[in-house]
Amino acid sequence: MTHDWTTTPRPRLACLDMAGTTVGDDGLVERAASAALAGQGLDPGTAGHAAALDVVRRTMGQSKITVFREIFDGREEAAVAANAAFESAFTEFVAVGEVTALPGTEQALAELREAGLAVVLTTGFARSTQDAILDALGWRDLIDLALVPGEALRGRPFPDLILHAALRLSIDDVRSIVVAGDSVNDIGSGVRAGAAVVAGVLGGAHDADALAAAGATHLIGSVAELPGLLRQE
Structure with missing residues (x-):
């Protein structure tokens, strides 16, 4: 049959x-991303920081290293460093009970x-x-x-x-x-x-x-x- x-x-x-x-979430992803971007010279209040956060919002759900590779346009060292800073910041949010x-x-x-x-x-x-x-x-x-x-x-x-x-x-x-x-x-x-x-x-x-x-x-x-x-x- x-x-x-x-x-x-x-x-x-x-x-x-x-x-x-x-x-x-309550904005934690954006806060962690903002800290990671600042660590790579994209400070809050600048056009570059705002544009990068727009990418973060658009790509929600994607692998974060992929997101930072797009933001830093192939600059692998910067993307890897930003990704590490992001994960560190978010893990700290977890540690203090914000998640x-x-x-x-x-x-x-x-x-x-x-x-x-x-x-x-x-x-x-x-x-x-x-x-x-x-x-x-x-x-x-x-x-x-x-x-x-x-x-x-x-x-x-x-x-x-x-x-x-x-x-x-x-x-x-x-x-x-x-x-x-x-x-x-x-x-x-x-x-x-x-x-x-x-x-x-x-x-x-x-x-x-x-x-x-x-x-x-x-x-x-x-x-x-x-x-x-x-x-x-």
């Missing part, structure tokens, strides 16, 4: 962004797993920063996997993080993947990965129009709404 490939399989994998989606879970996130993670989905957190941060966030929030037992760019994986908007998660967790159909994120790059990676549900989370990096234009299949007010959305679907 031939398999009916027109039937969408049940969701089995949820790939969720961190800053702005599951983890509160918190967004309301309803932990309940949502639990509900997704209770419904039979594996939960993966993805980010544009470095591994050390992601680890610091996970440890500070005590989320190790709430997720199945955490992935970052590098380690032979390209960051968003490429689909590598999502597809790697699917391979690691033995997901055999990309249509059973659910993606949620607050930036156009999160949405782009979900679309490129072939996920059946690519939910744009409002209130973060990019607005509803931008998320919809990037290909979001749904728009939700917060990641806390994701389990309910999947039950409706």
